[in-house]
Amino acid sequence: MGATGLPPGMDSNLTELAKGGCEIDWQPYTQTRFYTNAFIISDDKLLLGFKKRGFGANLYNGFGGKVEPGETPAQAAARELKEESGIDAPLEHAGVLIFLTEGTEWAFHIDVFSARSYTGEPTETDEMRPGWFSLSENSINGNDDRLGVSSSPGLPSIPYSKMWADDIYWLPHLVEGKKFMGRADFAKEGDKFIMRKFWFGAVC
Numbered sequence: 001m002g003a004t005g006l007p008p009g010m011d012s013n014l015t016e017l018a019k020g021g022c023e024i025d026w027q028p029y030t031q032t033r034f035y036t037n038a039f040i041i042s043d044d045k046l047l048l049g050f051k052k053r054g055f056g057a058n059l060y061n062g063f064g065g066k067v068e069p070g071e072t073p074a075q076a077a078a079r080e081l082k083e084e085s086g087i088d089a090p091l092e093h094a095g096v097l098i099f100l101t102e103g104t105e106w107a108f109h110i111d112v113f114s115a116r117s118y119t120g121e122p123t124e125t126d127e128m129r130p131g132w133f134s135l136s137e138n139s140i141n142g143n144d145d146r147l148g149v150s151s152s153p154g155l156p157s158i159p160y161s162k163m164w165a166d167d168i169y170w171l172p173h174l175v176e177g178k179k180f181m182g183r184a185d186f187a188k189e190g191d192k193f194i195m196r197k198f199w200f201g202a203v204c
């Protein structure tokens with residue numbers, strides 16, 4: 001931790017929301033790679049995609065990927081949302097997630113976006129299977145693999161146990177319309193990613 005108490009890579013205008021993990025140093029990194037992630041909220045529903053392949057396969061996530069050369073993060077977020085879910089949305093910047101894995105020299109800098117409306121129909125692609133999750137307190141508990149593209153009543157609650165382990169600390173904040181920044185350092189054990197240390201703050 002630096003003198004301010006924030007992990008390296010964080011802005012200074014943050015108020016701590018959550019921190020935890022092991023008493024280890026933050027993993028050093030020499031490069032940063034830019035990614036995006038977009039979450040669509042419609043009334044009391046959240047759209048997630050079940051990732052079918054690649055890094056993070058078998059986890060639910062927002063829609064996103066690499067920022068290509070010449071693109072702004074906002075342009076990349078709109079492109080990735082369309083490519084992975086088939087929809088367009090008026091995305092707004094919601095936060096920044098710095099993500100590291102043990103043994104890699106780079107940090108993923110993920111600009112996270114959200115939107116409260118969208119156009120088009122969420123459609124399954126080679127990479128993602130979209131599904132709606134309830135944001136209301138009366139949602140069905142437990143995870144649900146039956147998900148297809150559905151907006152019927154009785155949706156499952158957000159499947160945090162099948163998401164990246166840090167998402168539970170910042171996604172509720174995003175849903176409330178508040179901005180955040182944070183960092184999560186992971187280790188790889190077999191084919192599983194284990195979160196070793198995390199810190200999240202609200203942007204003041």
Ligand SMILES: Nc1[nH]c(=O)nc2c1ncn2[C@H]1C[C@H](O)[C@@H](COP(=O)(O)OP(=O)(O)OP(=O)(O)O)O1
Nearest residue numbers: 035037055056061064065066099108164166167184
């Ligand atoms: N919600 C999330 N929580 C988290 O802790 N790490 C995330 C995350 N979303 C993405 N990451 C990290 C891990 C993930 O493997 C990496 C790259 O993000 P993505 O999986 O969205 O990118 P892709 O590898 O699919 O890129 P493209 O091939 O350009 O689509 O960023």
